[in-house]
Amino acid sequence: MIRLDSLGVRLVDRRRGDRRWVLKDVSLCVPTGCIYGLVGPGAAGKSVLLKTVVGLLEVEEGLVALDAIDVGQAAPLELELLRRRIGMAFQNNALFDDLTVADNIAFPLRRLFSPSDDEVREKVKERLDCVTLSGFQDRMPAGLSGGQKKRVAFARATITRPPFLILDEPAAGLDPVSSQRLFDLIKRDVTASGSTCLAVSSDLDRLLPICDRVGVLVNGQLLFDGTVAEARNAADPRVYQFINGLPDGPL
Amino acid sequence: MGFLMALSSRLPYRVWGDLRGFVASLGGGVLLQAATVGQMGVLLSRIAARSTPARLDRRELVRHMEFMAIESLPIVGVTALFTGAIVIIQAAPVVQRFGAEGLLGWGAGFGVLREIGPLLTALMISGRVGANNTADLGTMVVTEQVDGLRALAIDPIAYLIVPRFFALIATLALMTIFSDVLALVGAALAGEVLVGLTMHGFYNGFTSGLIEFKDVAHGLIKSVAFGFIVALSSCHFGLATTGGAPGVGRSVKASVVASATGIFALDYFLSFVVP
Incomplete structure (x- = not known):
């Protein structure tokens, strides 16, 4: 299980030179064996959230826990052991x-x-x-x-x-056929291994059908956390616009 | 303080503003350099903590040494040959005027072993290997490869930095020995062509007893110290890279400048300290 309680993360703003909140008061829960799709417009803080879950960025406020381990408070050795149970695909691939x-x-x-x-x-x-x-x-x-x-x-x-699978834009740049195959593979792998998967993707048409739950992150705040069906009929106009891919709306 | 206040009231506003800007930028520069030195100290402590024989990745160490040696061998060799020859070209007129050709072997050997060999080899290695090391690490940082290692529960300092750090120091020391030999060969060849001093005569001058083991050790100690500076500087600026591809370029520039400055400053102090 991945659990975030009132998570806050601040990063240095290179243009202004000060630290600003990139994630603020984010709470969500990904049950074991679940595929959780995290979506949102660009620069919403999605990659920052994934990196924080893996312990690559400092938890400024709140709690990030994988199973019973508090990532923000974990000792280096404990964090190392935890990371052995995480598989992560980066937005820039990070191939050696x-x-x-x-x-x-x-x-x-x-x-x-x-x-x-x-x-x-x-x-x-x-x-x-x-x-x-x-x-x-x-x-x-x-x-x-x-x-x-x-x-x-x-x-x-x-x-x-790995028991935890963190995927940052796993299908960006793929053609529709390869993209569909990859999402099918994610679904098959997670189902077979019982992993807990947190995936960020802009390809909503292919991500949402494989997700058990979805979260919508806008400007560092989680506006929605629920099932895909609930997201498609969300009351929040920003969530509704984003999930349904409408050109007109508050976003 | 009173003087400054009196001065500020007399100076035109624009001049006072310029002066304040100058002092602020000077202070900012000093603080930036202090922060860099502090960060290098932190990196050094992390390297030291992971430098136990059990934790040292020997395969990576050997791989980096091979790569660094192959990469720097041609440029160090060519530089050394010409350096030895240049020493003779500069000394030849004076030596011939006083008929002291026999001292050429000693003069070239003394200069090369104690000073020129380690210094020029360090500068060459800094420009060739150190810059490459910074670019390599910087690229790994901006393409998230370093984050990738951390996410895979692999300590980037132990895996990436420690082998490179020791490989660079060892490579520089070995290259200095290679460079010393080639510089002396260059000097002997130039002596034969320009001054008519035979190889045998050059060798006799070199082994006349005026050059001692401590002169060789002096150069080698310097080469290890220079290797330390180049390794630390190149690793630090590589890991501190931000801002994508332009950031890698900035890091390489900063690394080469810092290494060269450090090499000359350290050379000055070591020349006093090391016998």
Whole structure:
């Protein structure tokens, strides 16, 4: 379970030089085995929220807890152990430039679990097949298209079958077919492994059908937290406009 | 304070404003440098905490050393050969006037081993390897690769910084030895061509007993200290990169400037301290 209670995060504003609130009073709960879609307009604080959940950014106010562990108060070793249970795909993919596709995907497996070479090869092959990149194992990230990099990043995030899956724009830059396949794969993987998934995506048409719950974040505040059906008929005009993709409205 | 108030009342408003702006920017610059030094100290303490033999990633260390050595070998070699020759070109007229050709081996050896070899090698490594290290780390920061490591429960300091830090220091020390040898070869060749001093004569001058082991050690100690400066500076500015691709460029520039300044300042002090 992922639980956020009155979360507040401040970051340095480079233009003004001071620290401003990027997330304010955000509360939500992602039950175990649930896919939670976090959506919202650009610069709403979605990526900041994901990074805070993983402990990459400081919790200024409130609580972030994964299962029973308070991320903001966790000791370094406790945080390290927690992160072993998290798979994360970044918005910019964060693939390691000097490693091949296979080594990138195998990286968390090798560094965290020291498996045999055969086991690594087998798992990498299975992940590459899943993201339809068979035969790409020896390529370098620089030689991949944006969509291929996204798929490699997803394969790396899921190779250890982590209990928590954090996905930041996993399908950005993918064509509609690849995007649909990737979201289907997320649904299959999460269902099979029982992971708890928190996903941010701008591709609402493909994200919402696989989500159990959805949250709408605008200007650092969570305006809505509920089921997809509830979101489509939300009373808040900003949520209604965003979820239904209407050009006219308060946003 | 009273003097300043009296001065401010006499000065035209625009001049007083300019003066205040100058003092403010000067103070801001000093504070910025102090913050940078402080951050380097913090990074150094983190490196020290992770530098136990058990935690050192030897595979990464060797990989970086190989890469750094291969990358810097040609430029250090060419620079060293020409440096040795330049020493002879500059000394030849005076040496010939006094008929002291026999001292060329000693003069070139003394200058190269104690000063020129370590200094120029450090500057070359700073520009070639240090800048590359900063760009590499800066790119990793702005493309979220460093965050990626942390999210994978891998300590970026232990995995990325510690091997590079020690690889750079070791590479600079080894390159200094290589550079010293090539500079002496360059000097001996130039001596034969320009002054007519045979290789044998150059060797006799070099081994006449005027150069001691402490001169070699002096240069090597300096090279390790310079390596420390280049490694710390390049790692710090790489990790401190912000602002995308332009930020990487700014970090590289800051790293090279800081390394060069640090090398010369340290050279000055070490020349006094190390016998």
